[in-house]
Amino acid sequence: xxLFEANYSKKIGLPGYSSHQFSVSLKxxxxxxxxxxxxxxxxxxxxxxxxxxxxxQVGFLPGEAKTNGNxxxxxxxxxxxxxxxxxxxxxxxxxxxKITDEHKLDKTQVDQLALDRFGKGVKALNKLExxxxxxxxxxxxxxxxxxxxxxxxxxxx
Amino acid sequence: MIAIVENGAGxxxxxxxxxxxxxxxSASRLNCWLQCRLKFYFRYVLKLTKPKTPALHFxxxxxxxxxxxxxxxxxxxxxxxxxxxxxxxxxxLDQGGRIEWDGEEPEQKQxxxxxxxxxxxxTPIKADELPAAVEVPVEADLSQHGLPQLIGVLxxxxxxxxxxxxxxxxxxxxxxxxxxxxxxxxxCYSVLYRExxxxxxxxxxxxxxxxxxxxxxxxxxTGPMPEYQRSRLFRLMENYVEGLDxxxxxxxxxxxxLGCEFLNECRQWNGGH
Numbered sequence: 293x294x295l296f297e298a299n300y301s302k303k304i305g306l307p308g309y310s311s312h313q314f315s316v317s318l319k320x321x322x323x324x325x326x327x328x329x330x331x332x333x334x335x336x337x338x339x340x341x342x343x344x345x346x347x348x349q350v351g352f353l354p355g356e357a358k359t360n361g362n363x364x365x366x367x368x369x370x371x372x373x374x375x376x377x378x379x380x381x382x383x384x385x386x387x388x389x390k391i392t393d394e395h396k397l398d399k400t401q402v403d404q405l406a407l408d409r410f411g412k413g414v415k416a417l418n419k420l421e422x423x424x425x426x427x428x429x430x431x432x433x434x435x436x437x438x439x440x441x442x443x444x445x446x447x448x449x
Numbered sequence: 450m451i452a453i454v455e456n457g458a459g460x461x462x463x464x465x466x467x468x469x470x471x472x473x474x475s476a477s478r479l480n481c482w483l484q485c486r487l488k489f490y491f492r493y494v495l496k497l498t499k500p501k502t503p504a505l506h507f508x509x510x511x512x513x514x515x516x517x518x519x520x521x522x523x524x525x526x527x528x529x530x531x532x533x534x535x536x537x538x539x540x541x542l543d544q545g546g547r548i549e550w551d552g553e554e555p556e557q558k559q560x561x562x563x564x565x566x567x568x569x570x571x572t573p574i575k576a577d578e579l580p581a582a583v584e585v586p587v588e589a590d591l592s593q594h595g596l597p598q599l600i601g602v603l604x605x606x607x608x609x610x611x612x613x614x615x616x617x618x619x620x621x622x623x624x625x626x627x628x629x630x631x632x633x634x635x636x637c638y639s640v641l642y643r644e645x646x647x648x649x650x651x652x653x654x655x656x657x658x659x660x661x662x663x664x665x666x667x668x669x670x671t672g673p674m675p676e677y678q679r680s681r682l683f684r685l686m687e688n689y690v691e692g693l694d695x696x697x698x699x700x701x702x703x704x705x706x707l708g709c710e711f712l713n714e715c716r717q718w719n720g721g722h
Contacts, residue, residue, distance in 0.1 A: 419646070421582070427584070
């Protein structure tokens with residue numbers, strides 16, 4: 293008898309720097325090794341579906357205690373798409389994406405740059421931090437030098 | 450500003466300088482307005498340009514080097530005095546332009562570098578302190594108060610949320626007076642910081658690099674902007690908007706005329722008729 297163990301885990305980000313995760317484990321027995329591949333695919337699909345159907349229920353979120361503690365209209369929260377969770381201004385988001393696309397930058401590396409400089413991913417940057425990241429991206433892509441213009445002429449801003 | 454302040458959406462109709470000034474305000478503009486409205490008119494409405502003064506050049510290059518020093522820490526690179534010296538040397542040449550030195554350039558250049566060395570020696574900012582922001586342009590929509598958009602560039606925000614502005618000066622500043630004189634600027638920065646981060650600043654610092662023969666560093670600190678200062682700032686902005694609407698560009702003769710680059714134009718001013 294062969295003991296087969298499968299685990300599926302998922303962690304997702306939520307508004308307000310929150311996150312939650314859920315994992316499902318399952319143990320079963322297989323009659324022979326030849327069943328492993330088929331059983332693995334079947335269990336993966338089964339566990340993923342199980343996790344996905346449950347993880348949509350976000351439950352309590354910090355800062356939303358006034359909403360019945362149960363979400364709007366008494367219904368549980370549903371997961372918002374990650375694209376909606378940018379903390380910076382829409383114009384900054386647009387510019388970051390534009391620079392990334394135009395210069396074919398690796399989004400993981402841009403996110404890593406944000407993590408390195410600010411200890412958080414691009415989407416979690418506030419307006420001040422996003423402004424700094426944009427300047428750095430412009431310098432790295434050769435579109436500007438560090439901000440020297442303000443020092444170069446008489447008169448104020 | 451490159452990144453956000455002037456990143457408009459598509460082409461816009463031609464707008465007069467006066468209309469543009471009504472839409473946005475900065476600490477520099479506000480200070481100039483309060484100092485002398487005719488000077489404001491020459492500088493921002495007519496956009497008359499004047500040669501850089503030695504003092505402005507001195508300050509520009511010092512700021513440039515401090516910016517590089519802050520960026521170096523932000524990028525977690527090691528402190529290398531020689532590299533900063535190289536930035537200084539290049540900056541002194543690049544940003545020179547037409548300046549009337551009266552034979553004092555070598556001495557001024559030496560003093561500028563000594564002032565920076567003194568700063569690096571005495572600064573309370575540790576070599577491994579990561580900045581939260583360096584030379585970042587920020588803006589605050591104040592339309593809900595009936596005011597123009599506030600724009601500005603923060604020299605440095607320390608990791609703990611302390612806003613820092615660098616100054617070069619020929620005289621040792623008096624603490625109470627310098628906080629009063631720089632109040633508009635500091636309060637503008639507080640408004641900008643709060644808008645950009647959603648948080649109250651931890652404090653404000655003026656780092657004065659005193660460019661005497663034996664340079665000094667004087668740091669003046671103050672707490673977060675109190676509510677009454679914010680009200681005071683908004684009242685000044687109201688005055689700015691109302692004055693621009695009236696085209697109220699009258700001179701304010703006084704001590705400020707001593708270093709004014711528009712003294713000749715002012716003398717010939719006929720009342721706007």
